[in-house]
Amino acid sequence: MxxxxxxxxxxxxxxxxxxxxxxxxxxxxxxxxxxxxxxxxxxxxxxxxxxxxxxxxxxxxxxxxxxxxxxxxxxxxxxxxxxxxxxxxxxxxxxxxxxxxxxxxxxxxxxxxxxxxxxxxxxxxxxxxxxxxxxxxxxxxxxxxxxxxxxxxxxxxxxxxxxxxxxxxxxxxxxxxxxxxxxxxxxxxxxxxxxxxxxxxxxxxxxxxRNDLFSDHPEASARIELMKQYLAEAHVTPTVKQIDANAAQVVDGDWSLPAIHTGVGATGPLYRAYLVAGRLYDIKNLENYSKDKYEIREMGRDLAIYYDDRNVVTVTSEDAAFYEVSVRTLADRYMESLRNWSI
Known part of the structure; x- marks a missing residue:
């Protein structure tokens, strides 16, 4: 003892x-x-x-x-x-x-x-x-x-x-x-x-x-909010507005792109919108940015909008079907929005 x-x-x-x-x-x-x-x-x-x-x-x-x-x-x-x-x-x-x-x-x-x-x-x-x-x-x-x-x-x-x-x-x-x-x-x-x-x-x-990466539900939510805070503190724009469970939109103040309602493979509408927003953030920070550098390129049945050699967004036949327009018409709407984007 x-x-x-x-x-x-x-x-x-x-x-x-x-x-x-x-x-x-x-x-x-x-x-x-x-x-x-x-x-x-x-x-x-x-x-x-x-x-x-x-x-x-x-x-x-x-x-x-x-x-x-x-x-x-x-x-x-x-x-x-x-x-x-x-x-x-x-x-x-x-x-x-x-x-x-x-x-x-x-x-x-x-x-x-x-x-x-x-x-x-x-x-x-x-x-x-x-x-x-x-x-x-x-x-x-x-x-x-x-x-x-x-x-x-x-x-x-x-x-x-x-x-x-x-x-x-x-x-x-x-x-x-x-x-x-x-x-x-x-x-x-x-x-x-x-x-x-x-x-x-x-x-x-x-x-x-859920495993070790994210086992605690309340803490998981807090970690996501912290990440959004880091992005806001870094002044990362455009941002993404989730319209509902099946739709999201890239926005920057009063400006926006057409909402995304369909997924591509395993990438749903919200994640497609995040990818587009992140690409646009990088593009707007390039030297000698010019709205005239956007162009439409054919990708099989789809049309992709590029800035120089950077893919911004791919407009799919499923996207167009949701809006009940042709792929070309929807791609033109994206082009118009991008050229009206004031950075």
């Missing part, structure tokens, strides 16, 4: 050690090489449990997106790898040291690179900010504290590391990763609305389908 003197001494030590741990956690008690070695072990266990997707094209796509974001992140020198798990589940994860995994179910849900860039940027954000390492350092400190009080030798470091990773991230960590996902994906050249699109799709999932 512990005597009173030992208990008193232990709690004094506990207080001192807690202060030490909290101050050292940000500085990094665990070195970069240790972090990488832990990540390799976690990656090995993940790949023992889940099969990798045998699709060179999809793998190349994820590699390309990941490397684009790594090039603009604050820890570009880690040995990042990006792999696709052949699991029909909507999820992604980051092991320490930069070992990123994307589930095939997530790729099916998010067909555009812009959406995936936001989510991959989110996972890279966890690595950049050492979120799992921070949790591990705290867990390691607690293990040392209880070892000092109770004479426990403590768990092996690897066991503590895996416990920290599997426990998930705090709300503040997730929000910080969201912000980095947005900032890094935009810096890498992806759509301003890509991260918001990804978060919104995760929010719309059936609760039974």
């Amino acid at each position: 512990l005597n009173a003197k030992r208990i008193f001494s232990a709690f004094v030590n506990l207080f001192v050690i807690q202060l030490f741990i909290l101050s050292q956690a940000s500085a990094g008690l665990i070195g970069t090489q240790q972090e990488i070695e832990m990540g390799k072990e976690v990656a090995r266990q993940i790949e023992e449990k889940y099969p990798l997707l045998d699709d060179a094209e999809v793998q190349a796509r994820i590699d390309r997106i990941g490397k684009n974001i790594v090039a603009v992140c604050d820890r570009p020198d880690l040995p990042y790898t990006f792999k696709v798990l052949d699991v029909d589940e909507v999820n992604a994860m980051a092991a320490p040291g930069g070992f990123i995994y994307v589930y095939s179910g997530l790729i099916k849900l998010m067909p555009t690179d812009d959406e995936l860039a936001g989510i991959i940027g989110h996972e890279i954000g966890h690595v950049v900010k050492r979120h799992s390492m921070g949790q591990l350092e705290k867990n390691l400190g607690i293990s040392l504290i209880f070892g000092g009080i109770f004479g426990d030798k403590g768990k092996p470091l690897q066991s503590i590391a895996l416990s920290a990773i599997s426990a998930g991230y705090s709300r503040s960590d997730e929000r910080q990763a969201d912000l980095l996902g947005y900032q890094q994906s935009v810096k890498a050249g992806y759509n301003q609305y890509g991260m918001l699109m990804g978060l919104t799709k995760l929010y719309e999932l059936n609760p039974k389908q």
Whole structure:
């Protein structure tokens, strides 16, 4: 049994050690090489449990997106790898040291690179900010504290590391990763609305389908509102007005494009509108912007509106059928609106 003197001494030590741990956690008690070695072990266990997707094209796509974001992140020198798990589940994860995994179910849900860039940027954000390492350092400190009080030798470091990773991230960590996902994906050249699109799709999932990316419904809503706040603070316009569950419109003050009522493949009206709004934001910030540079190009049965070599919006036969006009007539309406847009 512990005597009173030992208990008193232990709690004094506990207080001192807690202060030490909290101050050292940000500085990094665990070195970069240790972090990488832990990540390799976690990656090995993940790949023992889940099969990798045998699709060179999809793998190349994820590699390309990941490397684009790594090039603009604050820890570009880690040995990042990006792999696709052949699991029909909507999820992604980051092991320490930069070992990123994307589930095939997530790729099916998010067909555009812009959406995936936001989510991959989110996972890279966890690595950049050492979120799992921070949790591990705290867990390691607690293990040392209880070892000092109770004479426990403590768990092996690897066991503590895996416990920290599997426990998930705090709300503040997730929000910080969201912000980095947005900032890094935009810096890498992806759509301003890509991260918001990804978060919104995760929010719309059936609760039974939600995993680590978005398991807490109230917090999910708060994270979406924060992302909208980041976009507003960055003065990203045009914006998107959701008319109803099946229609959305690109707007900028009193100006607007014709509303979008139909989807294209897995991209519904709201997400098509976000893509158009993000493209227009980039276009209006180009040097020597001119409304005369918009043009219509044929794409099979559809017509696409371009600004120089940038696709702005594709007007489909389904879009035209909703308005009961020809594809050419609806494309002309878009062209008229774009040329009347005052930036």
